Amino acid sequence: MSTVTASYNVTPNEPTPNVSMGLSESDQVVRWTHAPTIYIYKENQTQNALERMRDSLSRILVHYYPLAGRLTWIEGGRVALNCNTKGVTLIEAESPKTMDDYGDITTNEKLMSELIPMVDYSQPIEELPLLLVQLTRLKGSSNQGLAIGVAISHVLCDGVAAITFINAWAKLTRGEALDSIEMFPFLDRTIINSTYPPRTPRFDHPALKPLPLKLGSTDTKEEQEKEKTSMMLRLTSQQVEKLKKKANDERPKKDEMSRPYSRYEVMEMCIKGT
Template sequence: MSLSFTVQRKAVELVMPAGPTPRELKRLSDIDDQDGLRFHIPVIQFYRHDASMFGKDPAAVVRDAVAKALMHYYPFAGRLRELEGRKLAVDCTGEGVLFIEANADVSLKHFGDALQPPFPGLEDLIFDVPGSSEVLGTPLLLFQVTRLACGGFILAVRMMHTMADAPGMVQFLAAVAELARGATVPCRCGG
């Protein structure tokens, strides 16, 4: 069974840290600097309609939480640079991460009970902004919040793998979730 739906995206924007962050150059470890890790990892999460969210726009809530999280995880708002010997470093510039707000004419139930890959229309749920898949000089994170017809939403994230492994990505996304739920500081922030 194939699922067909339409996603309408708003203009791509940059979300910058909600406050000032250090301006520095951080060299990646030799483990993180491997050629085999120089690619982006996509993650997709589905959220059912929640009556307690009445009157709150998931895109605005996530955008605000990302901006707050970037104050604690500020290297993600920077850009990768290549130094001598192809050594990667994060230039902590505070330039921000990509954010896309979208709407889809589909309900969560149409994706079926087992929300597992392959997802129909994945390229629309995590849009590859032209030029954003490069390793050097591009945003290290891309977020897309797609509101669904049922009131639920889909959060898709693409992260540069040299910046974090799976546990690191989970830690960052948990911090975003904590801030989205109203925390003033993420408790899992690894300093």
């Protein structure tokens, strides 16, 4: 089990715009969870490296300042992003385990949770950090290394945006300059606004309401405390291509004039059992 040795609240090291940003319609209905990712570095990392990462995080937040903000409720039961620079959470931890002890963490949720910062969803959304990072030094004698666990709000970042942020942060940590426009976020939210300023909803939106509770329950605490298991199905590229060929060979004749199924569509059909 990893042990927390220090915790910091990191804010941008320069003034940033104190503005409110609207969220897309799809972000109004999804759960406000954090997407976890882990990055493993096998080389031994010094304390100086951790300090550099903390310093570079404060510098990259100047460009990615929405990550240092908080969600907030607005009129009509909607949620917006308040860029108030309340900061992101950076945790330093140590683990007595080696890389070999962790093995394939993608199939072991319990081990994975040791390397990812825990998010306290009991907090009001106005206090909930949108980005949490845990730097865990692995102390095993033969495989010393560093695990970087990141929990980033899915409301703010999809996969592409999240990895762009990580790459930009890594460049600053290495002492490099952000020399490409792709390293900077596009923060103009007006492109996704249907109206500005937002209007009060004119009819009931069930999709924006909380999910119904289980019969006989007054809250979701019992369901949240139940033990959960995650599984990962590994397919080789050859297996995926075989499934794709089979799906296209057996497609209905009425669909023969349309384009073939993509790999994504084939995998989605397999998962859904269609």
